[in-house]
Amino acid sequence: MMVGAGLSGRRVAQVILNMTYGGGERLVQELAVDLEDAGARSLVVCLDSIQANTAPLEARGIEITLVKRRQMALDAVALARLTVLLRKRGTQLVHAHDLASLAYAVPAGLVLGIPVLFTEHSRHYLDARLRRRLEKRLLCLGVRRLVEVSPELAGASVARDGVSPRRVAVIENGVDLTAFAGGGGELFRRECGLNEGQLLVGMVGRLEDIKGPQVLLEAFVRVAGNMPQARLVFVGDGSLRRELEAKAVARGLGGKVRFTGARPDIPQVMGGLDVLVLPSLSEGLPFALLEGMAAGRAVAASAVGRIPGIVQDGESGMLLPAGDAGALAGALAGLLADADLRQRLGRAARLVVAARYDRRHMLDAYREMYASVLSREGQGREATWK
Incomplete structure (x- = not known):
């Protein structure tokens, strides 16, 4: 059976601050395109700006939408825009790629009753800031899985940030x-x-x-x-x-x-x-x-x-x-x-x-996670991303 076979027809949104040339943005591109290959429908939502790193998405006809947030603790208007957008697109799963995006994805997911994933790409913004670590710990109560790109980040999330190890998974990055x-x-x-x-x-x-x-x-x-x-x-x-x-x-x-x-x-x-x-x-x-x-x-x-x-x-x-x-x-x-x-x-x-570190292994692990989260039968199955 193809990895992630239950994804056909599913609608998944990737939420990120912007689409500059960085690791998180690279992963958003890879996941959005691969989901389309698996028969799912992808949506990419930027909170601050879209910028120029979108050609692979546009080539596949993937929708990229800007939800312009104001620089404040939480912009209620931007949150409402995101929630309405996800509902209109029939989104069934939301995947956030930075802590600021997670602060919008979690309440939107709760309102709509859809699961939220969070991939953390680094932690330099956390180590010197207790408030940020507490914010992450609280927000992670609202995620189905916290995905770390390395075992070191996973260990720090549990030991320093107080995230339950049951919520934490490791999927390391891969390249073509x-x-x-x-x-x-x-x-x-x-x-x-x-x-x-x-x-x-x-x-x-x-x-x-x-x-x-x-x-x-x-x-x-x-x-x-x-x-x-x-x-x-x-x-x-x-x-x-x-x-x-x-x-x-x-x-x-x-x-x-x-x-x-x-x-x-x-x-x-x-x-x-x-x-x-x-x-x-x-x-x-x-x-x-x-x-x-x-x-x-x-x-x-x-x-x-x-x-x-x-x-x-x-x-x-x-x-x-x-x-x-x-x-x-x-x-x-x-x-x-x-x-x-x-x-x-x-x-x-x-x-x-x-x-x-082959890209296909990384993408298959995410496919399996998406399918597991979206499937009622996925809870007890052994997975490569654990």
């Missing part, structure tokens, strides 16, 4: 291996102005403090002085972009550092890098890590979140203390000086992702 198998990075390298013999270090992600782009820039300053062939590219956007651009110029790196903004052609980006860096201060299970490894790139990453459970230091990548620009500079210098090391780490990295 075939999309990252063909290289194809030469066009991106030319776009970045690389000449023969030059080496490209890259970060793919939001340019925000929690992602550590300032740490990478500082590390690259130390590397570039001794390695004139090194270049750096930031692929992504965020509130730090102008500050980082100004710092790069001020440190004499204006011709060696590029900022491309957010872009959809990530397989080509990964294929064009020599080294992928994830300098994050906090993480769940980043798609960018899996994508870089699937592309066979050498990875240097902070030892935070799920990353140490995926990257074996010195075998399938390099692990570094978060926020340590000196340690990162040393790792980059070693990787850029040793092509054989980069190739060895890249080959091992792709094998890790191929064995454990």
